[in-house]
Amino acid sequence: GENVEQHPSTLSVQEGDSAVIKCTYSDSASNYFPWYKQELGKGPQLIIDIRSNVGEKKDQRIAVTLNKTAKHFSLHITETQPEDSAVYFCAASKQTGFQKLVFGTGTRLLVSP
Amino acid sequence: DGGITQSPKYLFRKEGQNVTLSCEQNLNHDAMYWYRQDPGQGLRLIYYSQIVNDFQKGDIAEGYSVSREKKESFPLTVTSAQKNPTAFYLCASSLQGAGGNTIYFGEGSWLTVV
Numbered sequence: 001g002e003n004v005e006q007h008p009s010t011l012s013v014q015e016g017d018s019a020v021i022k023c024t025y026s027d028s029a030s031n032y033f034p035w036y037k038q039e040l041g042k043g044p045q046l047i048i049d050i051r052s053n054v055g056e057k058k059d060q061r062i063a064v065t066l067n068k069t070a071k072h073f074s075l076h077i078t079e080t081q082p083e084d085s086a087v088y089f090c091a092a093s094k095q096t097g098f099q100k101l102v103f104g105t106g107t108r109l110l111v112s113p
Numbered sequence: 114d115g116g117i118t119q120s121p122k123y124l125f126r127k128e129g130q131n132v133t134l135s136c137e138q139n140l141n142h143d144a145m146y147w148y149r150q151d152p153g154q155g156l157r158l159i160y161y162s163q164i165v166n167d168f169q170k171g172d173i174a175e176g177y178s179v180s181r182e183k184k185e186s187f188p189l190t191v192t193s194a195q196k197n198p199t200a201f202y203l204c205a206s207s208l209q210g211a212g213g214n215t216i217y218f219g220e221g222s223w224l225t226v227v
Contacts, residue, residue: 004155032213043117043203043218044156051213089155095213098163099144100171103155 002027004092006104014112019080021107023090024072030092033073034101035064038087047088048075051095080111116140117219119204125227126191126198134189134222136204142217144210145187149173150201150221159202162187163210191224199226 003026013019023033031052036044050057050064050073057064061080066073077084087108091101117138126132138145144163148156158171162181176195181187187206191198202222207214 043220093212098210099212099214105155
C-alpha cells in the first residue's frame with residue numbers, strides 16, 4: 001500500500017521568511033496530493049492540492065510542487081506570518097476507485113514575530 | 114452554515130464502557146469517513162461509507178463500529194474491545210467517495226479513558 005513520509009517534523013522560522021515542507025510517496029499510481037493545515041484542537045482544513053497532470057500550483061503565498069519521477073511533492077509558504085503557525089499534513093491518493101487518503105505524520109510550523 | 118458537526122467535543126470513558134461519537138453533515142455529501150489522530154502520527158482511517166446503508170473497514174477498524182442509516186449521519190461507537198481508545202477523532206465527508214474529491218473535516222472529538 002501507499003506510504004507517505006513527511007519532513008521536517010518541526011520547523012521554526014522568522015516572520016517574513018519562507019518555509020518548505022517535503023513529502024515523498026511510495027505508490028507511483030497516486031495522483032492526487034492535498035495539503036491540510038490543522039490549528040490546535042481543530043480539524044484539518046484543505047489549503048491547496050495538486051493533481052499529477054501539473055507540476056506546480058500557486059495560491060497567493062502558498063505553492064505546491066510535484067515531481068512524479070522522484071515521487072515527491074513540497075509545500076512552499078512565502079512571507080510567513082504568525083498566523084501560519086500550525087501543523088501541516090500532506091496526503092496522497094489515487095483519483096480512481098475509492099478515495100483513500102494516506103497522510104504524512106505532520107510538520108509543526110512555528111513562525112516567530 | 115454548511116459543514117460537519119461533531120459532538121461531544123470532549124468525552125470521558127470508563128474502562129469497559131462503549132461510547133458513541135456523533136457526526137452530522139449538511140453538505141449533501143455521499144461519502145463519510147472516520148479518522149483517528151494520535152500525537153506525532155498522521156491521520157489513520159477507521160471506517161468509511163460511500164453511500165447510505167453501506168460502510169467499509171479502514172486500516173484500524175478493530176474495536177470500533179459504525180452505522181449509516183441516513184445520508185447526513187455517520188456515528189462511531191468505540192467499544193470496550195478497543196484497548197487504547199484515548200485519541201482525537203475526526204469525522205470527514207466528501208461529495209463522492211471517488212479519489213480526487215476534496216475531503217472536509219469536522220472539528221474533532223477528544224476521547225479520554227479514565
